Amino acid sequence: xxxxxxxxxxxxxxxxxxxxxxxxxxxxxxxxxxxxxxxxxxxxxxxxxxxxxxxxxxxxxxxxxxxxxxxxxxxxxxxxxxxxxxxxxxxxxxxxxxxxxxxxxxxxxxxxxxxxxxxxxxxxxxxxxxxxxxxxxxxxxxxxxxxxxxxxxxxxxxxxxxxxxxxxxxxxxxxxxxxxxxxxxxxxxxxxxxxxxxxxxxxxxxxxxxxxxxxxxxxxxxxxxxxxx
Numbered sequence: 001x002x003x004x005x006x007x008x009x010x011x012x013x014x015x016x017x018x019x020x021x022x023x024x025x026x027x028x029x030x031x032x033x034x035x036x037x038x039x040x041x042x043x044x045x046x047x048x049x050x051x052x053x054x055x056x057x058x059x060x061x062x063x064x065x066x067x068x069x070x071x072x073x074x075x076x077x078x079x080x081x082x083x084x085x086x087x088x089x090x091x092x093x094x095x096x097x098x099x100x101x102x103x104x105x106x107x108x109x110x111x112x113x114x115x116x117x118x119x120x121x122x123x124x125x126x127x128x129x130x131x132x133x134x135x136x137x138x139x140x141x142x143x144x145x146x147x148x149x150x151x152x153x154x155x156x157x158x159x160x161x162x163x164x165x166x167x168x169x170x171x172x173x174x175x176x177x178x179x180x181x182x183x184x185x186x187x188x189x190x191x192x193x194x195x196x197x198x199x200x201x202x203x204x205x206x207x208x209x210x211x212x213x214x215x216x217x218x219x220x221x222x223x224x225x226x227x228x229x
Contacts, residue, residue: 019072021083094117099121
């Protein structure tokens with residue numbers, strides 16, 4: 001898979017995307033667009049997670065904003081340490097770009113913080129502050145927040161994605177995000193219609209209002225209009 005231009009409505013500020021990993025993400029989130037979208041028809045992202053060595057030779061060029069591993073989570077349990085090292089080395093070979101990483105295992109990512117490229121931003125998904133064990137094998141939301149806070153306290157740029165937003169406690173969610181002070185927060189709904197328990201409009205409105213009062217930059221996805229009046 002070559003470097004591809006960013007498309008769709010995920011992050012319109014990303015110019016390109018690239019993945020080195022094949023197979024299914026070990027987190028197995030029930031709403032994963034890789035498994036519920038067009039990719040489900042193929043075999044590249046099925047089975048055990050694996051490194052695709054030829055992707056390490058892709059030329060990243062310069063002056064781009066590249067989302068790394070947009071089809072997988074490179075810090076998930078089951079991803080070999082050698083693979084992580086080689087992927088990060090690939091990004092460091094092209095220092096003129098900005099690299100975007102997103103992971104639900106931020107505590108593991110932190111162990112690799114010394115190996116990240118010079119210009120990068122890292123984010124995590126926090127769908128809710130409540131238990132997510134029935135829909136995902138990823139670390140609990142609180143652990144994701146704790147790991148991301150380590151990056152923030154070390155001076156790195158971080159962001160939070162609340163998508164798909166689930167039933168939550170607005171006060172707790174707002175406190176988590178305000179403490180992190182991310183560059184911005186993305187908020188979106190279950191765009192793939194996977195039958196998740198979505199919050200009522202009142203919860204979403206309260207969360208947004210609390211974040212606004214704390215001067216947190218909010219980027220609302222258009223699919224949120226289905227929940228908000």
